[in-house]
Amino acid sequence: MPQPPVVLGIETSCDETAAAVVDGARRIRANVVLSQLEDHRPYGGVVPEIAARAHVLHLDGLIERAMAEAGIGFDDLSAIAATAGPGLIGGVMVGLTTGKALAAACGKPLIAVNHLEAHALTARLTDDVAFPYLLLLVSGGHCQLLSVEGVGRYRRLGTTIDDAIGEAFDKTAKLLGFDYPGGPAVEKAARSGNAKRFAFPRPLITRDDCNFSFAGLKTAVLHAVRELERQGSVTAQDRQDIAASFQAAAGDVIVDRTRRAMAHMPASGGLVRLVVAGGVAANTYLRERLTKLCAEQGGVFTAPPIPLCTDNAAMIAWAGVERLQLGLIDTLDAPARARWPLDPAATAA
Amino acid sequence: MDGWPEGALQTGMGSSPPVPVPAYRTLMLPDLQATARLAAALARVARKGDCITLTGDLGAGKTAFARFFIHAARGRHDDVASPTFNLVLVYAYPAITIWHFDLYRLRTPEETFELGVEDALAEGIALIEWPDRLGPYLPDDRLDITLETMSEDSRAVTLQAGPSWRDRLGHLDLA
Numbered sequence: 001m002p003q004p005p006v007v008l009g010i011e012t013s014c015d016e017t018a019a020a021v022v023d024g025a026r027r028i029r030a031n032v033v034l035s036q037l038e039d040h041r042p043y044g045g046v047v048p049e050i051a052a053r054a055h056v057l058h059l060d061g062l063i064e065r066a067m068a069e070a071g072i073g074f075d076d077l078s079a080i081a082a083t084a085g086p087g088l089i090g091g092v093m094v095g096l097t098t099g100k101a102l103a104a105a106c107g108k109p110l111i112a113v114n115h116l117e118a119h120a121l122t123a124r125l126t127d128d129v130a131f132p133y134l135l136l137l138v139s140g141g142h143c144q145l146l147s148v149e150g151v152g153r154y155r156r157l158g159t160t161i162d163d164a165i166g167e168a169f170d171k172t173a174k175l176l177g178f179d180y181p182g183g184p185a186v187e188k189a190a191r192s193g194n195a196k197r198f199a200f201p202r203p204l205i206t207r208d209d210c211n212f213s214f215a216g217l218k219t220a221v222l223h224a225v226r227e228l229e230r231q232g233s234v235t236a237q238d239r240q241d242i243a244a245s246f247q248a249a250a251g252d253v254i255v256d257r258t259r260r261a262m263a264h265m266p267a268s269g270g271l272v273r274l275v276v277a278g279g280v281a282a283n284t285y286l287r288e289r290l291t292k293l294c295a296e297q298g299g300v301f302t303a304p305p306i307p308l309c310t311d312n313a314a315m316i317a318w319a320g321v322e323r324l325q326l327g328l329i330d331t332l333d334a335p336a337r338a339r340w341p342l343d344p345a346a347t348a349a
Numbered sequence: 350m351d352g353w354p355e356g357a358l359q360t361g362m363g364s365s366p367p368v369p370v371p372a373y374r375t376l377m378l379p380d381l382q383a384t385a386r387l388a389a390a391l392a393r394v395a396r397k398g399d400c401i402t403l404t405g406d407l408g409a410g411k412t413a414f415a416r417f418f419i420h421a422a423r424g425r426h427d428d429v430a431s432p433t434f435n436l437v438l439v440y441a442y443p444a445i446t447i448w449h450f451d452l453y454r455l456r457t458p459e460e461t462f463e464l465g466v467e468d469a470l471a472e473g474i475a476l477i478e479w480p481d482r483l484g485p486y487l488p489d490d491r492l493d494i495t496l497e498t499m500s501e502d503s504r505a506v507t508l509q510a511g512p513s514w515r516d517r518l519g520h521l522d523l524a
Binding site for chain 1: 406407428434435438463464
């Protein structure tokens with residue numbers, strides 16, 4: 001029996017520097033993310049690894065560490081996969097150039113991976129989900145609904161027309177005086193709050209399409225905070241109530257848009273499968289709402305483990321495995337791309 | 350601010366008569382439509398190499414202003430998402446390329462080095478939210494737009510024009 005392919009994945013497209021080794025038998029042999037390493041805890045998720053030089057500084061060491069954890073040498077690899085976009089161009093170039101250099105030096109194929117495609121395919125690594133499925137990608141920079149019809153075959157059903165949902169969480173946290181990243185802080189405060197106290201807007205909820213909007217919700221939170229400040233002080237209970245009311249509104253928007261998108265999906269065996277990915281997929285309230293939605297609609301809900309929902313290199317390596325198995329190999333002049341929408345018909349990534 | 354005289358200033362080149370142009374003015378924008386009209390008026394006179402900064406609190410409408418500007422420059426309503434997380438989103442149009450920056454997440458001016466602010470100014474227009482993050486690297490000749498929330502819909506907007514903007518603003522009907 002032939003050995004399953006083994007792929008090294010490299011991710012440097014935004015704040016995270018990461019390296020991982022994944023094989024065709026869906027085994028994650030190593031998965032190293034800089035901000036999650038104990039010795040980098042002081043920076044963990046606080047100072048974004050924005051500068052390309054930060055990626056340069058750490059990437060070689062992370063690759064070495066991933067290869068050592070996997071217990072293999074470069075000769076054992078079937079291919080090298082690196083994020084080629086979309087993202088911050090300096091960071092993308094560091095990872096992609098490193099991947100190209102390794103591919104050239106080891107005589108292995110290079111696979112230039114779309115970061116969004118890697119998020120989209122993660123549920124196939126973790127749960128062996130069959131095509132087609134509906135992907136809800138929710139993160140600090142993205143808020144999209146995609147019909148995932150095959151490797152390289154995506155149809156965008158909806159996207160945000162202004163802020164991404166993770167940004168709405170972060171900005172609400174900022175207004176409430178919580179630390180960055182604010183998503184987990186808002187979720188925690190919301191648990192002790194009254195979600196009915198503030199009637200925040202549910203933007204676009206009546207619209208026929210599957211698009212999102214969160215700027216108006218963020219502004220409504222701002223006005224609620226300012227109004228409380230005018231009346232006196234903002235108490236801990238006020239903050240918890242605002243957090244709960246905000247999260248409920250955001251949840252209603254996500255559920256309504258996702259429900260509409262589910263109606264556009266071809267049902268395989270009578271069931272629509274919904275997959276969630278991206279950093280906001282770590283929010284347990286949203287996971288509960290989506291689980292309930294799927295139960296109501298007769299759908300199946302899949303949420304990969306949280307460390308594989310946030311940015312990581314295992315998903316890049318897995319996308320590499322999928323593409324390698326289809327013979328989708330790139331040449332060493334593959335470009336780094338700041339913008340790279342999954343759906344060619346889409347006007348913005 | 351150094352080198353930013355307030356009030357009337359004599360400008361004008363060659364044969365055209367000098368026109369007194371204020372370097373600094375404040376307008377009231379009663380609603381979102383007024384904001385859209387101002388953004389469109391500025392987009393009509395904007396050109397390659399322009400640096401336009403957008404300052405204001407969270408929710409003041411910086412990204413909304415940028416969206417109206419980009420829609421007007423393009424002549425159609427493309428998606429214009431918030432660049433907060435990505436730091437920069439680029440709109441490469443046939444007539445002009447617009448780089449929409451949001452430096453909110455940055456801590457030091459040096460972190461902006463790889464974002465391509467210089468490239469933006471060499472090949473198109475830079476719209477920059479949270480420009481204070483650029484510190485000493487902010488270009489001198491620019492248009493500073495400050496938005497202040499007056500009520501839910503209305504905004505006070507202050508335009509502060511660098512040398513290359515004074516003429517252009519003077520010829521705009523911004524009332």
